Amino acid sequence: MKTVSEILTLSTQYLEEKRVVRSRRMAEGLIAFVLGLKRIELYQQFDRPIVESEQERVRAGLKQLGKGCPLEYILGEIEFFQCRIQVDARALIPRPETEILVDHIVKRMQGFSHKTLWDLCTGTGCIGISLKKQFPSWSISLSDIAKDALELASFNARLNEAEVVCYEGDLLAPFAGKKADLIVCNPPYVASHEYFTLDSSVRDYEPKIALVGGSLGTEFYERLARELPEYLNPGARLFLEIGALQGSALKQIFSSPIWCKQELCFDWSGRERFFFLEMQQLSRVSS
Secondary structure (H helix, E strand, O other), X not given: OOEHHHHHHHHHHHHHHOOOOOHHHHHHHHHHHHHOOOHHHHOOOOOOEOOHHHHHHHHHHHHHHHOOOOHHHHHOEEEXXXXXXXXXXXXXXXXXXXXXXXXXXXXXHOOOOOOEEEEEOOOOOHXXXXXXXXXXXXXXXXXXXXXXXXXXXXXXXXXXOOOOEEEEOOOOHHHOOOOEEEEEEOOOOEEHHHHXXXXXXXXXXXXXXXXXXXXXXXXXXXXXXXXXXXXXXXXXXXXXXXXXXXXXXXXXXXXOOOEEEEEEEEOOOOOEEEEEEEEOOHHHHHO
């Protein structure tokens, strides 16, 4: 019977042979999941024996990882901004960068009264659900064109006891005749020609519809710039996640004078990742 330490070493070696990125991190995550531990607890139980049934589960997971399957899909659930989010092939895996986006919104909107927020292209629902947990009085709706992704988002809302409304439809189509104070959107922003350069663990497992935004990758932002004004209350705010190096294009796309503020923000690696806008108040728009 092998110990945690031995299994971790062997698992890391196997993943390195398969050229899996961050092999030790992946092995730690898988073994911790199988044993019902946190990663840090592995190092506190290095001499713990791993029984055969546990080893079988580790082997099965290693085979999937070796083929490129994302660890998150194997685990089936992640923690996202103090929420439990189920993940599977119906939607993109929430990234740490998106947690930064939520953190920006939370810090900027503290103290604001009741708001109506729409989370467009919601995927797993992680953004809207985590914001509902932070701001229970807000009226929050999730929308996605993919029915199966929306079913996943709805499940995650129930899992986190977050009272949100889910709408199926293309971008703003489900909100005809309605207006919002806040809109957050993490749309597909990969250019068509960039798709084949993505890591195989992304390209072969995560839904293409949630990745590719058109030939340029900025098409969804162009649509938002055209269509959004009639859906926004005066002074509304827009929070976007964007692709690295898209900042200049976004400034041009959202150059209309209805936007009184533009702000480009960066992720922990110093890459362009977020774009925030604020709409003019009614008196200024009318003048």
